[in-house]
Amino acid sequence: MILNVDIYNRTNWLKIAFLIGGVIVIAFSLYYTDRIVSRIEEREKQQIQLYAEALKDNLMMEMDQSTGSLVSQIIQSNANNSVPAIHKSHGGALISRNIEIPPGLNAKEEQAFLQKELSDMISGDHGTIVFDNGLGQNDYIYYGDSKLLNQLRYYPLVQLLVVVIFFLAAYLWLSSSRKAEQNRVWVGLAKETAHQLGTPLSSLTAWVEYFKTDPRFDEEIVREIEKDVQRLDTITTRFSNIGSVPVLKDENIFETVEVFMNYLQKRISSKVHISIQNNLSDGHQTVRINKYLFEWVIENICKNAVDAMGGIGSLTITMKESRNKQIALDFSDTGKGISKKNLSKVFNAGFSTKKRGWGLGLTLAKRIVENYHNGKLYVKSSEIGKGTIFRILLPYEPNMTNAGNHLSEDTASQVSNVQS
Ligand SMILES: Nc1ncnc2c1ncn2[C@@H]1O[C@H](COP(=O)(O)OP(=O)(O)OP(=O)(O)O)[C@@H](O)[C@H]1O
Ligand SMILES: [Mg+2]
Known part of the structure; x- marks a missing residue:
């Protein structure tokens, strides 16, 4: 069903297109804001220069009434009403503009506070404006960025x-x-x-x-x-279990798999060699499962394995203890393997590479294992031309001493039994 594969490819392309679109919008927004910031920076620099000019004129010139009021107006408001600046006179006194001085400071403390602000301004990347105060001495103006900037x-x-x-x-x-x-x-x-x-x-x-x-x-x-x-x-029972909250019972996992594989062996090609390898200790074989649903999972995985082997090969089911009180069931086949491109898609509903596949088997199996049994189902490994291993992780019931185990001592001792 190549059509389904195309749907997933299209969705991926759509995601990539959205991502690229998003990055372009963000980059444009950053670039545009950066340009505005540069322009405002330039304007603030001009403001400060004008402020310095006005200060210089105020200090140097004997002015008539109207010129004097214009210059003070520039100094007080128009030239700089937003850029924080400090005027350092030749004597070292600091006079601030647009800097919030904490209330309650005496003159000395205020100078110390401004001195600190001054150090910050010096370490910033704005230059210092130096001008002659008319007595052959230099005054300085330092400034920072306005709040707006x-x-x-x-x-x-x-x-x-x-x-x-x-x-x-x-x-x-x-x-x-x-x-x-x-x-x-x-x-x-x-x-x-x-x-x-x-x-x-x-x-x-x-x-x-x-x-x-x-x-x-x-x-x-x-x-x-x-x-x-x-x-x-x-x-019918499987469907009715999926459609309701399924009842879970303590079952012996080895026995469940063995019985079902016996049943399955009769229904698949005799050229498929099935073997079960049980490495579980006696106390760790009990799992809480819904037998009907779990058999459905095994059936789906095994049928896929048989398809992948083209009816000839071997299918090995290995059971062993895993980390975090879990049992690992590995279904390993000698089939054609899954390509890297398809690995992430095999659990998607509708994904199939078969002529008559619905692409539902693995979706269903994953739902049953993960939603109803609190377990995990994933592809452990796959190699093109060599085979695939699907792994099921199920939590075991450590306190149950083989509640559902009806195996005889003899059978239990054949833990690595091989059947075909
Ligand atoms: N053991 C495996 N080896 C190689 N490919 C596999 C194996 N198991 C699954 N696949 C790939 O995953 C796809 C999806 O499997 P899934 O069981 O969900 O659907 P299907 O078998 O194609 O159809 P159906 O709904 O009838 O099960 C398969 O078409 C196949 O390409
Ligand atoms: Mg299938």
Whole structure:
């Protein structure tokens, strides 16, 4: 189903396009703000120069009334009403403009405070304006950035942060509501399927019972029909378990896998060699599972393995203890393997590389293991032309001493048994 693969490729391209679009918008916004900052910086520099000129004139000239008031006006307001500046006279006294001096300081403390501000300004990247005060002595003006300039410098970063938080929150909300929606569809569909199958199934069961009592019907045929009806019953039970909260029971994992693999072996190619390797100690074989659903998981994984091997090869199921009180079940096949490109897609609903595949087997298996059994299902490794290992992690019940274990001592001792 190449069509499905294309859908995933398209989605990836769309994501990349959105990402590139976002980066371009952000870069443009940063560039534009940087240009505004440069312009304001230049204007503030001119303001300070004008302020210095006015100070110089004020100090040097004997002025008439009107010129004097104009110069003081420039000094007091127009030339600089926002840029923090300190005028250091030849005598060393500091006079500040647009600097908030903490209240309650005496003259000495105020000078010390301004001295500190001055050091900050000197260490900044603005130059110092030096002018002659008319007595052959130099006065100095130091200045920093206005509040507006500082705010504008950090504005794009704040804006960026807000946008990122907003998109992250929106993404999380959308993906969680999408997941909830998917859950509802899965559960609803499964419930409806179980319900639809229920009626004809009970009728078929009744018919089989009737055939059994009537000698006109061939016993062998009736037995085969009964097997099919039982299979149908198992399928219906699986769907009804998916559609409701499934009941979990303590089961012996080795026994569950062994029984099911025996069943499966008869239904697949005889050229597929199945073996089970059990490395679990006696006390760690009990897991809480829903047998019907768990068998469905094994079936999906094994059928995929058989498909990948083209009906010839070997499938080994290894059971061992893993970290964090978990049991690891490895399904390893000698099939064609999964390409790197497809590794991240195999659990996507609808992804299939088979002519007649629905691409639902692994999605379903993952849901069953992770949502209903608190476990994990993933591809442990895969190599093209060599094979694949799928791993299931299940929490074991350490306090249960093989509650569901009906294996005889003999069977248990054959822990590394091989069956075919
Ligand atoms: N053991 C494996 N070896 C190689 N490829 C695999 C293996 N298991 C799964 N795949 C790949 O993952 C894809 C998805 O598997 P999945 O079981 O979800 O769907 P499907 O088998 O194609 O269809 P169906 O819904 O009938 O199971 C497969 O089409 C195949 O390409
Ligand atoms: Mg499959």
